[in-house]
Amino acid sequence: MTTTIDTTLTFDDWRDAYRPIRNALRPAAPFDGLMFETFGPELDAVAAADPACVWTxxxxxxxxxxxxxxxxxxxxxxxxxxxxxxxxxxQLEIRLD
Known part of the structure; x- marks a missing residue:
């Protein structure tokens, strides 16, 4: 698989374009309430999502x-x-820091 590193797309641009959903299971989640954990009910929510809408x-x-x-x-x-x-x-890669 080829990787595309996007040096122009910022986290804010990504957020505006792809519209991440808030983690309703844990409102105080990292990344402004957008991150889902790697275990338990949060991982179940990730597994149930459209794979094209999942980001890591x-x-x-x-x-x-x-x-x-x-x-x-x-x-x-x-x-x-x-x-x-x-x-x-x-694959798209966006540097966050």
Whole structure:
């Protein structure tokens, strides 16, 4: 799979374009209430979502934070679910810090 690193799309741009939903299971969730945990009912909500609407927050090797399109397991911190799906062919990576 090819990876596309988007150096122009910011978290705010992503939020405006894809419209992430708030985590109703935990209103005080990280990332302004948008992150879903990697276990329990929050992971169940991620698993029930359209896969094209799931995004993974991961920690990079240099402790940087990234938002990746799709559901990933390695170095994951949590997930976001969006109203609008990612329709690209390649994985999209957005640096968060």
């Amino acid at each position: 927050i991961v920690e990079g090797e240099d402790e940087s934070l990234w938002l990746l399109s799709g559901c990933h397991f390695v170095n994951r911190l949590g997930y976001c679910i969006t109203e609008h799906p990612w329709s690209g062919i390649d």
